[in-house]
Amino acid sequence: MLVKISTLCYIHDCLDRIAQNFFLKEITAIVKSDSNDPTKVLFLKIKAFIPVVKEVEHYIDQFEIGDVIYIRGKFIVYESYYMVTATLIKVTDLEFDDMPAIGIGITITDQTTQTAKTVDENIVLDFYVEEQIGEKEPTDFWVEVRYKVNNTYLASRTSSINQKICSTNALLIGTINYLRPTSDSNEGKHILTLEEISLLSTPNGPNYFTLPSSNPLSAEQTPSSRETQDQNNQPDRDFN
Incomplete structure (x- = not known):
């Protein structure tokens, strides 16, 4: 599925490491999410x-700790x-x-078997996303999609979702x-503020796609217990 971030x-x-045919940079970065609260x-x-061979084209600028990057x-x-x-x-x-607090913009394709519901002046849908960026990374996650009840444009775009009790695939754009x-007693969750859908x-027939009943990232799958990716693994080189 399409899962892109900007x-x-x-x-x-x-941290700098050497992988097969590549220099690997492992960066810890911070994104502002609220202009009024640092x-x-x-x-x-x-x-x-970054390819070891300098002649190989890539889109990674040289950077230093303390830089602000796109x-x-x-x-x-x-x-x-x-x-x-x-x-890039x-x-x-x-x-x-x-640095402006623009949040994290994403474009994803995902699936839901729900119909939209109203929660605290928001229209809410839970979507299930499948993605893999490394052999030892998790492959799926849940995201809660929200938009304001008075957003008539998005309401018209989502009104037909799962009216016949089947799975809907959608392309979502938002923050x-x-x-x-x-x-x-509460769990954290990832909230997508929807801008476009x-x-x-919407495949024909009921129960076309069965989703897990809970978040697949259980305690046994937390980052601290996962093995780190083998430094000899080569990356996805799709730079488009």
Whole structure:
């Protein structure tokens, strides 16, 4: 499935490694999510692969710790951060204090078997996303899609979703954020503020697609217990 990310972020730390035919840069980056509260940030774990052979074309600018960069790539979600394989990195002239809080823009295709519901003046749908950016990374996650009840354009676009109790595939564009748990009994979740949606298909017949009943990222699958990706694995070299 299509799972793309783009944002401005601040490079907090970077480790250099050598993989087969590539220099691997493992970046810890920060994204501002609220212009009025500097403590509200999102974290990215970014992998950037630079070919050892200088003649091989790539789209990763040289950067340093402390730079503000624009990044595009593939991503998957962990409990409280996003793992990104970068396909493009451009260094900007911005400083951290000047970096706008644009959040994390994403484009994804995913599936739902729900109909839209109203929650606290928002229309809400849960979508299930399948993606893999490494052999030892998780392959799926849930995202809660929201838009305001008075957004008549998006309401008209989503009104036909799953009216016949079947699965709907959709292309979603918006800004994603992580809502931290408010108590020990609550779980954090990833919220997509919807900007655009295109329905790709609604297969005929009931129960076309059976989704997991809960978030597939269980405690046994948390990042601390996963093996790190073999440094000899080659990256996805789709730079488009």
